[in-house]
Amino acid sequence: MSGFARHRRSRLIIANFTGFEADLLRSLASQLVELLRNEAAVPSDDRDPFEAMMDFSGPTTExxxxVLARLFPTAYPDDEEAASEFRRFTEGALRDGKATAAVTIIETLEEAGLPPELTEDGLMIDVELDEPTAEIWLRSFTDVRLALASRLGVEDGDDDVWAALPDEDPRAQAHDIYEWVGYLQETLVEALTTD
Structure with missing residues (x-):
């Protein structure tokens, strides 16, 4: 995989993934969706649409x-009441937006030819994104990286710690995935800002 680039003629943002890479991205996005939708903060989908739109009964505590605490930080750390009210009015919609963005990655990969079960060696997946879809992918990459960083305990300036881990250490492998998603994110930003 060479990262994202802007196609000269169509102006679409393109990337080529091996089947393994595409399946890994789908798995990461799926895990994020599951995390976002499995906690009680998400209201039921069977409510009246107007009632759902006017519902401000979201969560009030961190x-x-x-990972969720990192994705939804406290807006007012020095004012518990204001933080609680802010969270109540915003977290549900923020969760839905993040889950929808992750689902966009899954759907785009599957529309590009990623089968439900990866069984074929040598499969290549060519992804073409318009700018709005590329921006959705970019936001979701940020969420995936924050989730991985939270689970791994990644901190600024700790590169030497990760580099010292043996290759067979599962944490080193997970950190490699974190770095890879960062690379994808970086190339996507470059592609979006290229005229």
Missing amino acids: PEDP
Whole structure:
């Protein structure tokens, strides 16, 4: 995989993934969707649309899961009441937006030819994104990286710690995935800003 680039003629943003890479991205996006939708903060989808739109009964406390706490930080750390009210009015919609963005990655990969079960060696997936879809992917990459960083305990300036881990250490492998998603994110930003 060479990252994202802007096609000279069509102006679409393109990338080529091996079947393994595409399946890994689908898995990461799926895990993010599951995390976002499995906690009680998400309202039921069977409500009246107007009622759902006017519902401000979202969560009022910080999520217990460290990944969710990182994805939805406290807006007013020095004012518990204001933080609670802000979270109540915003977190549900933010969760839905993040889940929808991750689903966009899954759907785009599957529309590009990624089968439900990856069984074929040598499969290549060519992805073409218009700018709005590329921006959705970019936001979701940020969420995936934050989730991985939270689970791994990645901190600024700790590159030497990760480099010292043996290759067979599962944490080193997970950190490699974190770095890879960062690379994808970086090339996507470059492609979006290229005229």
